[in-house]
Amino acid sequence: MELNDNFSNESIADLPKLESQPLVDISPKYRRLNLLVTVVAVVLVVGVLSAVRFQPFIELNHGLKIAYPFSVSIVFALGLWSFVYHFFADPLIGYCLREQDISLQKGLIFRSLSCQPILRIQHVEVKRGPLMRLAGLSALHVFSAGGALHTFQIPGLEDDTAQQLRQFILDHKALSEGQF
Amino acid sequence: MSSQCSEPKSAQEQTVAVETGSEWRMLSYIAIVYFSIKNIFKTAQTLIYAVPALAITANVTDMLESPLAYLVFFGAITFLSVSGLASFLMYRFRIHNEHVEVRSGVFQRAHINLPFWRIQNVKIEHPFYYRPFGYSVVVLDTAGSAKEEANIVAVTTEYAEALKSQILSHQKSETSHNANSEPVDLEKTDTTHVNTLDETVINHRSIGDIVIHGFTNNRVWILLGAAAPFYDTLVEQVGGWLTSKGLQLDQLVGEQTIAWWQFGLYAFAIVMMLMAVLALLSVGGALFTFYGYTLSKTADRYIRRSGLLNKQEVSMRATRIQVVSAKQDWLDKILKRVNLYFEQNASLDHGAPELMSSNRLIVPSVTVEETAVLAQDVLPNCNLYRDDYKSINRRYIWHCFLVGLLAPFAIAMTIGIVGQHWDVIVGAVAISGAIAGIIVLRWWRWGIAEDEDYIYVRSGRVGLDYKCFQRFKVQQVVIKQSWFMKRRGLASVKFVMASGAITVPFLPEDYVWTLINSTAYSVESTRRSWM
Numbered sequence: 001m002e003l004n005d006n007f008s009n010e011s012i013a014d015l016p017k018l019e020s021q022p023l024v025d026i027s028p029k030y031r032r033l034n035l036l037v038t039v040v041a042v043v044l045v046v047g048v049l050s051a052v053r054f055q056p057f058i059e060l061n062h063g064l065k066i067a068y069p070f071s072v073s074i075v076f077a078l079g080l081w082s083f084v085y086h087f088f089a090d091p092l093i094g095y096c097l098r099e100q101d102i103s104l105q106k107g108l109i110f111r112s113l114s115c116q117p118i119l120r121i122q123h124v125e126v127k128r129g130p131l132m133r134l135a136g137l138s139a140l141h142v143f144s145a146g147g148a149l150h151t152f153q154i155p156g157l158e159d160d161t162a163q164q165l166r167q168f169i170l171d172h173k174a175l176s177e178g179q180f
Numbered sequence: 181m182s183s184q185c186s187e188p189k190s191a192q193e194q195t196v197a198v199e200t201g202s203e204w205r206m207l208s209y210i211a212i213v214y215f216s217i218k219n220i221f222k223t224a225q226t227l228i229y230a231v232p233a234l235a236i237t238a239n240v241t242d243m244l245e246s247p248l249a250y251l252v253f254f255g256a257i258t259f260l261s262v263s264g265l266a267s268f269l270m271y272r273f274r275i276h277n278e279h280v281e282v283r284s285g286v287f288q289r290a291h292i293n294l295p296f297w298r299i300q301n302v303k304i305e306h307p308f309y310y311r312p313f314g315y316s317v318v319v320l321d322t323a324g325s326a327k328e329e330a331n332i333v334a335v336t337t338e339y340a341e342a343l344k345s346q347i348l349s350h351q352k353s354e355t356s357h358n359a360n361s362e363p364v365d366l367e368k369t370d371t372t373h374v375n376t377l378d379e380t381v382i383n384h385r386s387i388g389d390i391v392i393h394g395f396t397n398n399r400v401w402i403l404l405g406a407a408a409p410f411y412d413t414l415v416e417q418v419g420g421w422l423t424s425k426g427l428q429l430d431q432l433v434g435e436q437t438i439a440w441w442q443f444g445l446y447a448f449a450i451v452m453m454l455m456a457v458l459a460l461l462s463v464g465g466a467l468f469t470f471y472g473y474t475l476s477k478t479a480d481r482y483i484r485r486s487g488l489l490n491k492q493e494v495s496m497r498a499t500r501i502q503v504v505s506a507k508q509d510w511l512d513k514i515l516k517r518v519n520l521y522f523e524q525n526a527s528l529d530h531g532a533p534e535l536m537s538s539n540r541l542i543v544p545s546v547t548v549e550e551t552a553v554l555a556q557d558v559l560p561n562c563n564l565y566r567d568d569y570k571s572i573n574r575r576y577i578w579h580c581f582l583v584g585l586l587a588p589f590a591i592a593m594t595i596g597i598v599g600q601h602w603d604v605i606v607g608a609v610a611i612s613g614a615i616a617g618i619i620v621l622r623w624w625r626w627g628i629a630e631d632e633d634y635i636y637v638r639s640g641r642v643g644l645d646y647k648c649f650q651r652f653k654v655q656q657v658v659i660k661q662s663w664f665m666k667r668r669g670l671a672s673v674k675f676v677m678a679s680g681a682i683t684v685p686f687l688p689e690d691y692v693w694t695l696i697n698s699t700a701y702s703v704e705s706t707r708r709s710w711m
Contacts, residue, residue: 015697100704111666114658115696117703120710145710146655146676147526174707 016098018115023094023105030156031090033135035083042079046072095154097165100174102142104154116152119174120144126162138162142169198339198346204272204283210315211271211334214307216264223260273332275343278350280320282330292330294320301481301495302344304337308489316340320347378478383543383554385473385486389517393470393545394463396511397519470544477557482522484541496541500524500711502653502679504558506551509643517545520554523679525711539679555648562634564646569627569638573670573686576626580619585612618642628673628684630695635675637682647682649675651702653710659692675699678710 053060053068089108096103105113125141132138140162142152157165169175263286272283278296283289301321310316318332318340335343385393393399471488483495503523512518520543543554548565555564592608595601618641625640630651637647656676665671671692672685687695 015694015701017693018697018700019693101700110660110662112658112660114656115700116656117654117700119704119707120655144655144676145525145678146681147678150656150676150681152656174704 018096018103018113021096021098021103023096023103025091026093026095026154026156027137027158027161028091029135029137029158030093031086033131033137033156034086034090037131038079038082038086042075045075049075090156093154093156097168102152102154102165102169104152114152116142116144117174118169118172120146121169121175124166124169126166128159140165198275198343200274200276202274202276204274207268207271207273207332208315208334208336209268210310210313212261212264212268213309214264214317214333215267215271216260217307217309219260219263219267223256271333280330280332280347282332294330296347296350299347302347303493303495304340304344305493306337306491310334314338318343379476379483380478381474381476382557383473383475383546383550385470385544385546387467387471389545390466390470390473391463392515392517393519394466395459396509396515396517396545397462397466399462399465399469466544473544475541475543475554482541482558484543494541496522496524497711498558499709501558502677502710503647503649503682504555504562504564505645505647506555506564507643507645508640512545513643516548518548518551519544520546520551522558525678526680559634559648559650562636562648563631564636564648566629566636569629569636570687570691572623572626572628572684573668573688574623575665575668575670576623576686577619579686580622581616585615585619588612626684628687628695635695635699637684649677649682651699652706652708653677654699654703655710657696657699659696661689665689 049068049072053065085108089106092108092111093104093106095105100119101115101117103113103115105111122143122145124143127139127141128137136159137155138157138159138161140154140157142154144150144152154162154165266286267284270284270286270289274281280292280294280296280299282292282294284292299320303319303321305317305319307317314337315334316337318335320330320332332340332343468488469492470486472491473484473486476483476485477498480498481495482498482501483493485491485493501522501524503521505521505523507519507521508517522541522543524539524541526539546554552563552565555562589608589612592604596605596608621641622639625638625644627638629636629638633650634648635651639645639647654675655678658674658676659671660674661671665686666689669689670686671689672683673687673692673695674681674683
């Protein structure tokens with residue numbers, strides 16, 4: 001029987017282990033931005049509510065007056081929840097770029113780590129909202145055939161990092177070979 | 181006009197018959213019917229949005245009685261037939277120099293020029309009004325957008341078959357030609373061009389099978405949808421019929437003239453009657469879509485053909501199948517039948533009705549043995565009904581109890597006990613008991629297994645679903661873990677496929693990591709395409 005020189009079939013004792021890879025933190029600015037946005041939003045909404053409640057021009061009806069303390073406390077509660085969540089959860093967001101895939105870990109009580117092989121990426125976007133632009137941050141959106149529900153998003157990256165990641169994915173051998 | 185229709189069918193003359201020369205041809209007169217019906221559907225589709233508005237502003241029955249309605253009605257009929265005639269008159273086609281060319285459209289003219297080599301698939305459709313006259317529609321699929329699809333609307337079936345075999349044999353010769361000159365391209369050309377020539381039927385469903393399918397699956401909507409305009413009249417008629425039999429519905433419900441058990445008996449009888457009618461409708465719906473079902477296989481495709489009045493055809497590239505899933509409801513379990521689905525990319529044609537959509541190919545109500553055979557045809561050596569499924573952890577039950585059931589149960593019980601409403605207490609206990617039973621069943625069914633090539637997931641409540649997919653087709657893998665699960669060393673895994681995500685919760689954490697690492701390795705090291 002003729003042997004094929006190229007053939008190799010050694011046993012793989014150790015698969016590359018994702019769980020032991022160190023994660024890279026996203027920019028700390030992301031947490032600061034989120035906390036700031038939460039505070040500003042709460043102050044704004046409570047401000048508007050209070051302005052309506054205590055303005056001297058129109059007499060409000062009884063129901064609206066009773067609703068005021070409730071709505072203010074709901075806004076405060078939501079704001080507090082969002083503040084506490086971002087305070088603890090944002091530093092836990094981390095990503096890990098390996099030769100063949102990119103992973104993202106996130107979540108406070110429900111932690112998740114998703115792993116996106118670069119081979120399966122269909123396209124990449126760097127997105128920057130107005131507030132993110134002010135803070136010099138970008139988000140990397142990675143799309144696969146898994147559909148819009150499973151878009152892989154890394155938030156709060158420094159602009160340069162996001163561009164580098166995007167370029168790394170675009171230049172990747174797996175994609176440039178046209179096999180996706 | 182249709183001189184090509186009467187040509188004899190010998191192989192030599194077929195090529196002569198197919199080629200129309202440089203002159204443009206008209207279709208057979210029967211095409212007027214086709215165009216008219218198509219235009220009716222198109223108009224109906226655009227008008228369907230206006231229906232709710234009409235229904236709210238006017239009483240339909242009143243409108244039908246006014247003379248204006250007749251005018252509108254006849255106007256619509258005339259318009260549609262004239263438009264059918266116009267479409268017919270404006271349609272020309274020719275098959276020349278291995279190109280199919282079609283000119284069509286009344287106001288918006290379109291000229292499609294389709295070289296044979298770009299045609300991916302040739303479908304021949306037989307609308308029911310064509311069948312007695314032996315005509316067919318030839319649908320030419322390209323890899324590109326639906327706009328580039330060409331239909332030759334009315335040719336004789338012989339001509340359609342001749343055209344089909346010529347296009348496909350052309351592709352075959354091209355393939356072998358390419359294989360000789362450019363061996364590098366062989367694989368690519370093979371998958372795109374070797375086509376429907378050697379088609380073998382690998383499964384067909386008898387009327388008995390389809391009747392079973394109608395009983396076990398709810399296919400009511402197929403007929404109910406078609407009957408929607410007649411609901412009002414139907415309700416009136418049934419009401420009238422019941423009244424004539426001395427049964428006054430209002431009386432029954434409104435007044436306490438009869439004992440509660442009598443009322444219960446009536447209600448039971450009516451429910452049973454309704455169920456029987458629905459079951460019959462469902463069987464009718466199943467027959468309507470699946471009559472004469474065949475599943476055939478070509479070199480690289482699976483093709484489903486079925487339908488009572490209109491033959492439908494759904495074809496799917498074998499390589500594009502992402503997941504094979506075998507679903508069994510409780511009724512299917514009793515009758516030992518399985519619905520088998522081949523699922524492909526879900527992002528293709530959104531909104532197409534389930535049975536028509538080209539991203540899911542169904543084989544209705546096959547037996548368990550046939551399921552195993554068909555599944556292995558798509559995924560060689562896969563074994564859906566294996567006995568080494570790893571069950572998920574028992575804590576899943578507690579998780580569901582605590583997260584989903586506890587709060588509503590506690591609230592209902594508090595209300596019941598404080599207000600001394602015994603019915604509420606009994607109801608809460610009964611419903612919670614039923615839900616708890618379903619949760620336990622769900623835990624019991626849910627499991628995962630794997631072998632060298634495939635990952636298998638078993639799930640279900642009373643019914644049983646099996647799913648199988650190739651590791652390398654996974655798009656993304658996710659591990660999820662709550663703080664409590666981490667403490668117990670448990671985790672959930674989610675495989676994102678092009679056809680949708682598949683989740684298995686509450687597995688040992690180490691095992692999930694192995695699954696994730698091996699899946700990622702399989703995708704990244706084999707580098708095989710998921711398409």
